[in-house]
Amino acid sequence: MNFEKFEDTIRAKKAKVEEKFAPYCDLRLVSSSITPSVTFAVKIYKPEKASCLVATTHGWHMSIDTNVEYDKPQSPYLLVEVDMRGRAYSTGAPDCNGLELYDVYDAIRFALKEYSEYVLEKNLIYFEGGSGGGGNALAIAAKFPDLFSAVNAMCPISDYYEWYQTDSKLGEFRDEMDVWICPNPENNREAYNSRSGLALLPNLMTSVQICHGTTDIRVPFSLTALYQKRAEELGKSVRVYSMDGVGTREHFGNITPEQYAEMERVCRENISAHRSTIQIPRKGSFVVGGYLVTKHFSVFLPSLDKVVTVDYDLDKREITARDQVELDVVWHK
Numbered sequence: 001m002n003f004e005k006f007e008d009t010i011r012a013k014k015a016k017v018e019e020k021f022a023p024y025c026d027l028r029l030v031s032s033s034i035t036p037s038v039t040f041a042v043k044i045y046k047p048e049k050a051s052c053l054v055a056t057t058h059g060w061h062m063s064i065d066t067n068v069e070y071d072k073p074q075s076p077y078l079l080v081e082v083d084m085r086g087r088a089y090s091t092g093a094p095d096c097n098g099l100e101l102y103d104v105y106d107a108i109r110f111a112l113k114e115y116s117e118y119v120l121e122k123n124l125i126y127f128e129g130g131s132g133g134g135g136n137a138l139a140i141a142a143k144f145p146d147l148f149s150a151v152n153a154m155c156p157i158s159d160y161y162e163w164y165q166t167d168s169k170l171g172e173f174r175d176e177m178d179v180w181i182c183p184n185p186e187n188n189r190e191a192y193n194s195r196s197g198l199a200l201l202p203n204l205m206t207s208v209q210i211c212h213g214t215t216d217i218r219v220p221f222s223l224t225a226l227y228q229k230r231a232e233e234l235g236k237s238v239r240v241y242s243m244d245g246v247g248t249r250e251h252f253g254n255i256t257p258e259q260y261a262e263m264e265r266v267c268r269e270n271i272s273a274h275r276s277t278i279q280i281p282r283k284g285s286f287v288v289g290g291y292l293v294t295k296h297f298s299v300f301l302p303s304l305d306k307v308v309t310v311d312y313d314l315d316k317r318e319i320t321a322r323d324q325v326e327l328d329v330v331w332h333k
Contacts, residue, residue, distance in 0.1 A: 040090035060132030130154030138197025191305035194289035213246030
């Protein structure tokens with residue numbers, strides 16, 4: 001993985017693109033299954049030989065780049081890189097871990113169907129992202145609790161309420177959060193919780209590897225510390241590689257070659273060490289932030305901004321909310 005792509009330095013202008021095809025990478029346009037008016041771009045990096053599928057997203061302000069001409073494979077995996085809704089090459093509007101994460105789910109299903117010859121095991125799916133994409137990683141692991149066998153998150157945003165507060169000095173991200181979530185989290189903290197991996201952490205069933213510099217200015221290490229502490233309290237499988245002295249206005253500023261190599265190693269091993277699919281218990285509960293998708297059922301709340309705990313029983317095919325809220329439930333099997 002090219003970790004520099006998470007530095008959020010290239011901000012593409014809105015543009016229309018057409019599909020492109022090349023030996024090692026394709027640019028595809030995928031229609032949203034949940035918002036018919038939305039079409040988003042996806043780069044599909046094809047490996048030299050069949051492997052597992054790894055999905056990824058770009059940084060907070062960024063989009064994918066549209067180049068597909070490479071002289072060799074760029075990834076050992078079938079790498080699915082999504083240009084999320086509302087970004088340079090996609091329609092719709094950004095919504096910060098709202099339906100833009102469902103677009104990732106659609107892209108995964110598209111790739112499994114259209115690029116099946118590059119996939120060894122269709123049920124072994126992974127996610128990797130950094131910065132804004134790291135925030136995507138922690139949230140998507142909780143909103144799709146049995147989809148990913150492992151997740152890697154670099155310098156991730158675990159709590160958007162706390163990030164809003166820490167951005168008071170830089171003022172770089174608040175303007176988007178005001179639009180993509182709601183103005184000022186004090187007005188609707190629930191909307192910020194519904195998008196935050198920290199609030200949805202009770203759902204986590206997969207292995208998460210976090211890599212974060214201790215002096216990161218734009219996404220402070222304190223957000224990882226909060227997530228790690230809560231994960232330990234809940235007994236969740238979360239490992240943190242904290243990189244001392246790493247982080248300036250660039251997430252990986254001052255990183256040493258040794259630290260970079262170790263970051264690559266722990267991320268690679270998090271994927272290679274987890275070669276089994278996730279199975280949810282036959283009976284249990286989940287915290288739903290806007291929506292939740294499992295292999296057995298999906299739950300949609302009336303608003304992406306709502307957070308509700310639900311109890312489910314697969315054998316009885318029952319799902320009930322602990323609060324007075326209408327649930328839209330779809331059973332898959």
